[in-house]
Amino acid sequence: MKIITKLEEQIQALKLSISNLDKRILFTHWSKYGQKRFAAKDDELNFEGGVKLCQEAGGQIATPTSIEENTALTKLIKSDGMAYLGLNDRKTEGTFQDISGSPVKFISWAPGEPSNDQADKDCSVITSDGTWSVVLCTGSYTIICQFTEY
Template sequence: MLSYSSYMLTALAALLVTCHALQKCPGNPRLPGVPGLPGRDGLKAQSRLQGLLESLDTELILLNLKHRLSRLEGVLALNGKTKEVGEKIFASNGKEVDFASALESCEEAGGTLATPTNEEENKAILSIVKEYNRYAYLGIKEGETSGQFEYINGTPLNYTNWHQYEPNGKGTEKCVEMYTDGTWNDKRCNQNRLIVCQF
């Protein structure tokens, strides 16, 4: 069930899309497709609408701030090394666990396992790996087809940095670790590796 905030955000989005498509956004004398009300009633309706729009705008700003704060809370909960690249924040608490526990730790902090989607993100994760001088799990797993890897959300990889002759597990090594040189290796998921999360 959607929360009140979700309903308000949906309503705001629909209103903005409609008014911009018709190029008649609030602030104009009339709403698109709604004839203006004459006299005092028209001014009252327009004033109420303006108040509603300001309220929705405030709600949108608050939702954005809540999202940003929850990301920062997750990073601070890890209380370790952090690196920011673009819209992503990578962080580690220096602990080593198996893949399932690493994923669970990141999700409990409000993030997920680090998933590099380009060279810049790979380098950011590598900087944390080098600081701890330990291999780290990435948010990448082998899919249903042996030898085909994907992000943990099921989308295909759009960037790879495999070590020479990797992946070579042929269905027996379903997780992916990052070496201390930034290259990747497929690995059994029960080994303990550094937790690096992204937010």
């Protein structure tokens, strides 16, 4: 009986993995650094839509933790475009955290950022030059998801 239960658990895990891979097929642009793969699609979403998209594909919205990862992200952004990052100050104004609530260790803010000219600018974006800015979370920007290789 234990063998059957174990096999059923493995089958469920495989089904979930296949489901995640099916959702990743929709991503058309990929970049890699270290153990992370970054993926983007051509359409744009608001921040919550991006978080959901990445979670459904088995990843999370991209949050660079080094200059090298930041550079890998810029390869996925159109020259005049921006992409959401998994950093926000929704919990405490002016204190940016990653999507899991951990403090941000690596930053690449553009000069004058993070600006606090509007209290409701709680999300962040990365531009094609690798600098970050704060924006409203309701805007539509490219979504870059990150996946960790095992």
